[in-house]
Amino acid sequence: xxxxxxxxxxxxxxxxxxxxxxxxVGGILILIMVVSTAGFAFFSxxxxxxxxxxxxxxxxxxxxxxxxxQNNGLWEFNIQGQIYSTAYNPEDTANIxxxxxxxxxxxxxxxxxxxxSNTEAAGxxxxxxxxxxxxxxxxxxxxxxxxxxxxxxxxxxCTSNVFVFHEININKTNxxxxxxxxxxxxxxxxxxxxxxxxxxxxLGIE
Numbered sequence: 293x294x295x296x297x298x299x300x301x302x303x304x305x306x307x308x309x310x311x312x313x314x315x316x317v318g319g320i321l322i323l324i325m326v327v328s329t330a331g332f333a334f335f336s337x338x339x340x341x342x343x344x345x346x347x348x349x350x351x352x353x354x355x356x357x358x359x360x361x362q363n364n365g366l367w368e369f370n371i372q373g374q375i376y377s378t379a380y381n382p383e384d385t386a387n388i389x390x391x392x393x394x395x396x397x398x399x400x401x402x403x404x405x406x407x408x409s410n411t412e413a414a415g416x417x418x419x420x421x422x423x424x425x426x427x428x429x430x431x432x433x434x435x436x437x438x439x440x441x442x443x444x445x446x447x448x449x450c451t452s453n454v455f456v457f458h459e460i461n462i463n464k465t466n467x468x469x470x471x472x473x474x475x476x477x478x479x480x481x482x483x484x485x486x487x488x489x490x491x492x493x494x495l496g497i498e
Contacts, residue, residue, distance in 0.1 A: 348362065351383060353382040353497065354382070354497055354498070356370075356371065356497060357369060357370075358381045358382070361377065364377075365379075366378060367379070367380065367381045371497075376420045376491070376495070377419065377420070378416060378491060378492075379416060379484050379485070379488060380484070380488040382497055382498060384485065384488070385488055385489040385492065385498075388467065388485070388486060388489040389467070390468075390489060390490070390493050391466075391467065391468040392467065392468055392474055392493070394469065394474065394493070394494050395496065396421070396494055396495060396496075398453065398472075398494075399422075399424050399425050400424045401425070401426050402426055402452075402453055403425060403426050403427055403428070403452060404417075404421070404422050404425035404426075404427070404454075404455075405428065405430070405431040405453065405454045406428065406429070406456075406457070407430070407432070407436070407439060407455070407456040407457060409457035409458060409480065409483060410480055410484065412483075412484050413457055413476070413483035413484040413486070414455065414457060414487070416484060416488055416491060417455050417487055417490070420491050420495075421491060421494060425453070429446070430445060431445055431446045431447065431448045431452075431454065432445040432447050432448070433447075433448060433449065433450070433454060433456060433473065434447050434449055435449055435450055435470075436456065436458075438458070450470050450471035450473035451471060452472060453473075454473040454474070455473075455474050456473055456474065456475045456476065457483055457487075458475060458476070458477040459477075459478075459479065459480045459483070460478060460479065461479065462479075463479070465477070465478035465482055465486050466478065467486060467489065474490060
């Protein structure tokens with residue numbers, strides 16, 4: 293009888309030990325799955341990889357967040373669900389004075405024209421403002437003395453929406469409007485920054 297009881301106890305202990313081992317193994321497997329999932333999420337998330345090694349530049353200006361895109365270096369911002377991108381942010385252009393008023397509706401579904409000096413600067417306008425225009429193209433403006441309209445370019449005047457980029461070799465930036473022409477007059481290297489100032493003004497950021 294005693295031997296029989298010892299045999300029962302041994303089987304019970306063996307069963308308990310088996311269940312305990314199963315629980316331990318199951319717990320280890322769950323832990324491995326959790327760690328693996330977290331590791332996959334971390335390494336597949338660029339933002340997670342950037343933490344600690346590469347902080348995203350961002351500023352808030354007049355309630356709008358500007359964030360530097362790490363791939364192309366442009367400052368991206370969202371206004372009413374529309375994403376815009378500029379080479380400079382409003383803090384970079386704060387010292388540029390403007391003497392014009394315009395809103396984005398002034399350009400909606402209308403042709404948009406350029407008198408070019410700096411294609412990169414015009415590209416800022418093209419990317420952010422011309423998206424609302426009917427079309428855009430380079431033209432020759434008959435109302436300015438420093439442009440010789442002898443090329444194959446279409447001749448327009450300031451009754452149309454025209455961005456005029458004029459290179460001047462003085463340390464000054466002039467931004468003003470004549471009818472529907474917006475003049476951006478500055479050194480060649482400053483024209484992109486001045487263009488972004490115009491964009492911020494038209495979008496109501498400044």
